[in-house]
Amino acid sequence: MSDLFLAVLFTILAQAITWFQVNSQFIWQFWIDKPILSAVALGLPSSLTFWYAAHYSYAYFGNLWSTRFVVFGLSYITFPIMTYLIANESMFEPKTLVCIALSIMIMLIQLYWR
Numbered sequence: 001m002s003d004l005f006l007a008v009l010f011t012i013l014a015q016a017i018t019w020f021q022v023n024s025q026f027i028w029q030f031w032i033d034k035p036i037l038s039a040v041a042l043g044l045p046s047s048l049t050f051w052y053a054a055h056y057s058y059a060y061f062g063n064l065w066s067t068r069f070v071v072f073g074l075s076y077i078t079f080p081i082m083t084y085l086i087a088n089e090s091m092f093e094p095k096t097l098v099c100i101a102l103s104i105m106i107m108l109i110q111l112y113w114r
Contacts, residue, residue: 004111007057011071014049015078017042019086027087066110073110076103 021042024031031038050071057067076099080091091100 003056003060007053007060007067007070008074010049010053010056011074012078014046014053015075016082017046017049019079019082021046023083023087061110069106069110073103073107076100 021038024038025035053071054067057070058064061067061070080096080100083089084091091097
């Protein structure tokens with residue numbers, strides 16, 4: 001598999017785990033008073049997947065700035081989709097859609113501007 005594919009895969013996985021770690025308290029009553037359990041149960045997997053995301057992203061791009069911007073850009077795709085599907089909050093608001101479009105542009109710049 002290519003480094004770029006693995007970077008994207010690990011980034012999306014890490015952001016999904018982090019989404020649950022931070023937002024489960026708002027979705028499920030069980031998590032409302034368990035910040036330590038959330039940090040212990042989901043913090044380590046999140047950290048490890050972000051580490052691998054950075055590893056493969058740097059291997060592909062060869063610099064930290066592109067790595068950072070791709071992680072940021074993917075977060076603005078992952079978060080709205082998960083929030084829409086799990087928290088039932090619409091991502092179809094003008095401000096959110098513009099931010100998603102800008103994030104996609106940031107990723108495209110990092111991928112294609114050499």
